[in-house]
Amino acid sequence: MTHLIGEPCLGVKDASCTTVCPVSCIHDVGDRFAIDAEVCIDCGACVVVCPVSAILPAADQPSEWRNTPTKLD
Ligand code: SF4
Numbered sequence: 108m109t110h111l112i113g114e115p116c117l118g119v120k121d122a123s124c125t126t127v128c129p130v131s132c133i134h135d136v137g138d139r140f141a142i143d144a145e146v147c148i149d150c151g152a153c154v155v156v157c158p159v160s161a162i163l164p165a166a167d168q169p170s171e172w173r174n175t176p177t178k179l180d
Pocket residue numbers: 110127128129130131132133142146147148149150151152153154
């Protein structure tokens with residue numbers, strides 16, 4: 108399990124999530140931010156600070172987010 112960042116981050120990218128992540132596993136990947144699934148500890152701290160609700164536990168993501176990568180390229 109990990110948390111994932113979905114499409115709502117596109118074009119927003121305010122980076123609020125990166126300031127609260129205790130393990131610094133959220134990275135700028137170009138058009139959005141992405142979570143390194145190998146490092147994420149599933150604490151949920153990033154979920155509540157995202158202004159566009161782009162972050163969810165992997166298992167709870169809407170079907171339209173299924174293409175969201177779980178690992179950094
Ligand atoms: S769930 Fe926690 S560890 Fe994982 S990306 Fe969010 S803040 Fe970082």
